[in-house]
Amino acid sequence: MKISLQKKVGKRIQQIRIEKNLSQQDLAALCNFEKSNMSRLENGNANATLSTLEKVCDALKVDYIELFKF
Numbered sequence: 001m002k003i004s005l006q007k008k009v010g011k012r013i014q015q016i017r018i019e020k021n022l023s024q025q026d027l028a029a030l031c032n033f034e035k036s037n038m039s040r041l042e043n044g045n046a047n048a049t050l051s052t053l054e055k056v057c058d059a060l061k062v063d064y065i066e067l068f069k070f
Helices: 005-019 024-031 035-042 050-060 064-068
Strands: none
Touching: 005 035, 005 050, 005 064, 024 035, 024 050, 050 064
């Protein structure tokens, strides 16, 4: 079964967040998102816009390309 791009990106966001010792709530707050939205994003159940991914990258202090290293 092929895994969708949004699920891959979501899992990558989760992986980076954990590596940086941030809770999902902390990352959501840094992005000015609700925790439920961050959960949907990490689970691949939300189709993130480029501006959403930009906020996440800024909050995680990573380059955009890091989200696509899977």
